Every structure is written in C-alpha cells, then in structure tokens.
Amino acid sequence: xxxxxxxxxxxxxxxxxxxxxxxxxxxxxxxxxxxxxxxxxxxxxxxxxxxxxxxxxxxxxxxxxxxxxxxxxxxxxxxxxxxxxxxxxxxxxxxxxxxxxxxxxxxxxxxxxxxxxxxxxxxxxxxxxxxxxxxxxxxxxxxxxxxxxxxxxxxxxxxxxxxxxxxxxxxxxxxxxxxxxxxxxxxxxxxxxxxxxxxxxxxxx
Amino acid sequence: xxxxxxxxxxxxxxxxxxxxxxxxxxxxxxxxxxxxxxxxxxxxxxxxxxxxxxxxxxxxxxxxxxxxxxxxxxxxxxxxxxxxxxxxxxxxxxxxxxxxxxxxxxxxxxxxxxxxxxxxxxxxxxxxxxxxxxxxxxxxxxxxxxxxxxxxxxxxxxxxxxxxxxxxxxxxxxxxxxxxxxxxxxxxxxxxxxxxxxxxxxxxx
DNA sequence: CAGCATTTTTACCAATGGGTAAAAATTCAT
DNA sequence: ATGAATTTTTACCCATTGGTAAAAATGCTG
Numbered sequence: 001x002x003x004x005x006x007x008x009x010x011x012x013x014x015x016x017x018x019x020x021x022x023x024x025x026x027x028x029x030x031x032x033x034x035x036x037x038x039x040x041x042x043x044x045x046x047x048x049x050x051x052x053x054x055x056x057x058x059x060x061x062x063x064x065x066x067x068x069x070x071x072x073x074x075x076x077x078x079x080x081x082x083x084x085x086x087x088x089x090x091x092x093x094x095x096x097x098x099x100x101x102x103x104x105x106x107x108x109x110x111x112x113x114x115x116x117x118x119x120x121x122x123x124x125x126x127x128x129x130x131x132x133x134x135x136x137x138x139x140x141x142x143x144x145x146x147x148x149x150x151x152x153x154x155x156x157x158x159x160x161x162x163x164x165x166x167x168x169x170x171x172x173x174x175x176x177x178x179x180x181x182x183x184x185x186x187x188x189x190x191x192x193x194x195x196x197x198x199x200x201x202x203x204x205x
Numbered sequence: 206x207x208x209x210x211x212x213x214x215x216x217x218x219x220x221x222x223x224x225x226x227x228x229x230x231x232x233x234x235x236x237x238x239x240x241x242x243x244x245x246x247x248x249x250x251x252x253x254x255x256x257x258x259x260x261x262x263x264x265x266x267x268x269x270x271x272x273x274x275x276x277x278x279x280x281x282x283x284x285x286x287x288x289x290x291x292x293x294x295x296x297x298x299x300x301x302x303x304x305x306x307x308x309x310x311x312x313x314x315x316x317x318x319x320x321x322x323x324x325x326x327x328x329x330x331x332x333x334x335x336x337x338x339x340x341x342x343x344x345x346x347x348x349x350x351x352x353x354x355x356x357x358x359x360x361x362x363x364x365x366x367x368x369x370x371x372x373x374x375x376x377x378x379x380x381x382x383x384x385x386x387x388x389x390x391x392x393x394x395x396x397x398x399x400x401x402x403x404x405x406x407x408x409x410x
Numbered sequence: 411c412a413g414c415a416t417t418t419t420t421a422c423c424a425a426t427g428g429g430t431a432a433a434a435a436t437t438c439a440t
Numbered sequence: 441a442t443g444a445a446t447t448t449t450t451a452c453c454c455a456t457t458g459g460t461a462a463a464a465a466t467g468c469t470g
Contacts, residue, residue, distance in 0.1 A: 010437080010447070030321065032238030035427065048430080094420065107271055108320055113457055114379045115313055115320070116235065126382050131381055155384055156398035160369050163376075167368035174319045177331050179360055193361035200405040215417070215467085240457065253460080254418055262458065 014053045015063075017043045022064045027105040030112045031061055031120065042147075058120060065113065065121040068106045069128055075099055079136055081132055085143040086202045090195050093161055097194070100169035102189050107169035133158070168176040219258045220268075222248045227269045232310040235317045236266055236325065263325060270318065270326040273311045274333055280304055284341055290348040291407045295400050298366055302399070305374035306392050312374035338363070354407040362406075369399055 007015065021043035025034040036057045040050040054060040075095035079088060100107055113121055140154040168175065168190055181189055212220065226248035230239040241262045245255040259265040280300035284293060305312055318326055345359035373380065373395055386394055 005287065008437095008446075014447090028321065029237060030235050030317075032234060033236070033321070036429090037427075046449070048429080048450085052447070110319055111316075111375075112235075115316055116233065116238070118378050118382075126297050126379075130383065133431070152401070153394050153398045155386070156395055159372055159376075159380060159395075160398065160402070163368040163372035164365050167364055171319050171364075171368075173323045174331075175364060177323075178335065181360070189358050190361055190364075193358045193362075193365065196357070197365070197406045201402045213416075213467095219417090241459090242457070251419070252458080253420085256459070257417070 003083055011053060018050055019055055019064055019067055022060055023105050023109065024062060024093060026061060027109040062121060062124055065124045066111060069125065071103065072106055072110060073128065073132055076132055076136055083150045084178055086199060089198060089202060092193065093165060093194055093198060096161065096165035097168065097187060097191055104169035104172060107166050111166065111170040147204060151199065216258060223255055223258055224269055224272055227265055228314065229312050231266060231269060232314040236279060266325060267329055270329040273314060274330065276308065277311055277315060278337055281337055281341055286344060290353045294403060294407060298370060298399055298403060299396065301366065301370035302373065302392060302396055305370055307375035309377060312371050316371065316375040352409060355409055357406065
C-alpha cells in the first residue's frame with residue numbers, strides 16, 4: 001500500500017485517473033451502488049491496482065468528496081461585500097446555475113450524500129461548509145440591517161437559492177422529460193426566471 | 206409464487222407490511238443500497254417469504270413507486286381554478302411543504318430515483334406525472350394570459366416550487382446541521398419565507 | 411373434517427462485492 | 441548499471457446479495 005509520505009509522480013497521475021472514474025461512478029450510482037471494480041475498470045486498471053492507491057472504497061469516496069468540495073463551495077466564497085447587494089446575490093445565483101450546468105456530477109455527488117443522511121463525509125463536507133456558510137449568512141444579515149436588501153430569513157434565502165439552482169443538475173432527468181426547452185435554452189430560461197424572482201424578493205421598495 | 210388473481214386477505218396484509226418496510230429501506234439507502242434481506246427482516250419475515258409476495262427486488266421497488274405516487278402527486282392535483290390564482294399557488298406551496306414535513310421518505314424515494322437517472326420507474330413515475338403536469342402548466346399559462354398572475358415561464362415556476370419545497374425533505378440533514386431553528390419552527394420559517402417570495406413574484410403590479 | 415390451495419419454512423446456490431498476499435515488473439537514486 | 445523502493449499483476453478469499461426448489465405448515469371450502 002501507498003505510504004503516507006508525499007505522493008510520487010506516478011501516484012499523482014493514478015489518483016487523478018481514479019478520482020475521475022470515481023466521480024463518474026459514484027455520482028451515477030451513489031456510494032453503495034458504485035463498485036470499486038467498475039471504477040477500476042473505468043480508470044483502465046485492475047482492482048488491486050486501484051486499492052494500492054486508495055486504502056479502500058470508503059477512503060476513495062472520502063478523498064473524492066474532499067477533492068470536489070472546493071469547486072462546489074467556490075461560488076459561495078465569491079459572494080462578498082462589493083457593489084449592490086442585490087446584484088451580488090444575483091451574481092451568486094448565476095454562478096451556482098453555471099455550476100449546475102457545467103459540473104452536474106459534483107452536484108449529484110453531494111446531493112446523494114446529503115439525501116442518504118450524510119453517512120460518510122460528515123467532517124469532509126459539513127465542517128468546511130459550516131464555516132463559510134455562517135460567514136455569508138452574517139453578510140446577508142448585515143445587508144438587511146443596513147436596509148440594502150429586504151429583511152427575510154437569511155438561512156431560508158440561502159436554502160432557496162441552493163434548491164432552485166442545484167435542482168437543474170440533480171433533477172435533470174425530470175426536467176429533460178417535462179421541458180419543451182432543450183439544453184442551451186433551458187438554462188437561459190432558468191436564469192431568466194430566477195433572477196427576477198430573487199430581485200423582487202430582495203429589492204427594497 | 207403469488208398468482209396474478211385478485212389478492213387474498215393475507216396477501217393484502219403482507220404486501221402492506223412489506224411495502225412499509227421497503228419504503229423505509231429504499232428511501233434510506235436507495236435502490237442499490239437497500240437489500241431485500243433487510244427489508245424482509247424489517248417486515249419481520251424471511252426473504253423467501255417476501256419473495257413469495259413480490260416477484261423480486263425490482264418488482265417490489267416498482268410496486269412501491271406506484272403505491273406512493275398518488276400521495277406524491279396529491280398536492281398538485283388540488284391546484285385548480287377557484288378563487289385568487291396567487292392564493293391558489295400559495296396553497297399549493299403550503300401543501301407541498303406539508304408533504305415534505307409529514308412524508309419525507311416518499312420525497313426522498315422519488316428524489317433518489319430521479320437523481321440516479323430514473324433507471325426504473327420510467328413509466329411508473331413519468332407517465333402519470335406528465336399528464337397532470339401538462340394540465341397544470343396550461344392552467345398557469347391561462348392565468349397569465351388573463352393577466353391574473355405575472356407572466357413568467359410556467360415550467361420554471363413549477364420547478365422552482367418543487368425545488369424549494371422538496372428541499373426541506375431531501376436535504377433535511379444539511380438543513381438540520383446549518384439551521385439554528387429546530388423542527389416545528391423550521392417549517393414555519395420556511396413557509397414564512399417562501400410564501401412572500403412567490404407572492405411578490407406572481408402578484409400583478 | 412377431508413382435501414385442495416395458499417402460505418411459510420428450510421436448505422440451498424451462483425454471482426458479485428470488497429479486499430488480501432505475495433510474486434513479478436518497473437522506476438528511481440547513487 | 442545495480443540495489444532498493446515503488447508499482448503492478450496474479451491468484452486467491454470470505455461475506456453478502458438476489459434468488460430458487462421443495463418440503464412443511466396453515467388456511468379455506470364443501
């Protein structure tokens with residue numbers, strides 16, 4: 001098994017190959033539904049070879065959560081106090097929607113994890129999330145206190161933004177089935193619906 | 206194996222016991238993550254005994270989807286042309302939110318299914334959904350044409366309502382982790398946030 | 411209560427799952 | 441180029457899973 005020392009050149013390459021295959025399989029089948037055999041096959045290697053680079057299925061899954069978390073949290077980190085608060089939130093929503101469009105696998109991976117009650121990744125996911133989340137909630141609260149956006153429950157505002165944007169990644173099959181619009185137009189229409197809704201909700205009148 | 210004839214008294218009882226256990230296991234672990242052994246154990250019977258009443262794991266899952274679908278679609282069916290359209294939509298949102306609170310397992314079951322690309326239940330879920338969905342979209346469209354609610358994309362309005370309400374069931378662990386509010390207050394606050402948002406979005410000004 | 415149909419139990423099984431041990435091959439540092 | 445360290449392959453193993461066959465028990469009907 002691989003040592004805990006700094007990764008060698010080969011280890012870095014292999015881990016990347018494995019993580020890519022793992023993202024595909026885990027996001028498509030969930031933790032229990034995915035098998036390390038299939039992940040290994042998708043990465044073009046044998047199971048023992050995969051297990052040389054990751055201690056086991058759960059360790060691989062945790063590593064995957066960890067490696068995708070930054071990208072997943074990226075849009076929220078960029079939400080800061082610069083310019084019009086309403087437009088700041090709108091820009092955040094645009095970024096989240098773009099995430100759903102460009103990286104649906106990552107979204108589904110975390111959706112799975114949370115849906116099944118966060119059996120693993122409690123610290124991998126929630127600990128880093130909490131920190132940044134609390135800070136942004138405080139920012140929203142301040143904007144409300146300053147009268148720059150309408151006073152609403154900031155937690156539920158955030159949940160609502162998450163729900164409406166991630167929905168387009170997590171429930172894509174349903175939307176594809178029910179929507180007359182197809183892929184490029186669909187996301188434009190989603191944005192054209194969501195931004196006015198949040199503007200009306202947040203603009204002080 | 207059980208015949209295709211009308212179910213006997215015993216069959217009705219057993220199928221109920223099994224479906225209840227299946228709802229618990231499937232909603233908690235997903236299709237692949239759940240095992241008929243554990244479902245049988247939870248229902249207080251042996252695996253062969255379960256398999257006498259349902260043809261197999263997939264058949265059981267399909268039967269479960271079918272038996273839960275009515276309850277899941279219930280709130281939407283009640284959306285009709287009576288009284289103020291804005292308040293009709295608000296009432297729908299309240300019902301959906303109440304569903305998330307009272308029947309989170311059903312919500313998670315369908316969320317799972319859709320998240321994993323609707324591998325099964327394509328006809329069990331989507332066919333009945335389409336029919337009622339299209340009718341309600343037409344209703345929303347008519348309200349807009351009549352100038353009784355603001356003109357927005359009715360599809361995305363519906364997705365948004367689904368997303369924001371089901372979120373409280375499907376992502377409950379995350380919300381529980383991040384929210385200062387606990388169970389009775391949490392849903393009241395959710396409603397207090399969502400209803401004004403949709404009122405502002407839909408009220409004609 | 412006899413006899414037939416239904417239901418349940420018992421005893422299995424093949425496939426797949428995650429994982430290991432150790433030999434073989436390859437890479438790396440001197 | 442050689443010895444040590446790393447990486448990969450080969451050959452396994454055990455637990456769980458979905459599922460079956462047939463006997464045993466139970467329920468139902470005249």
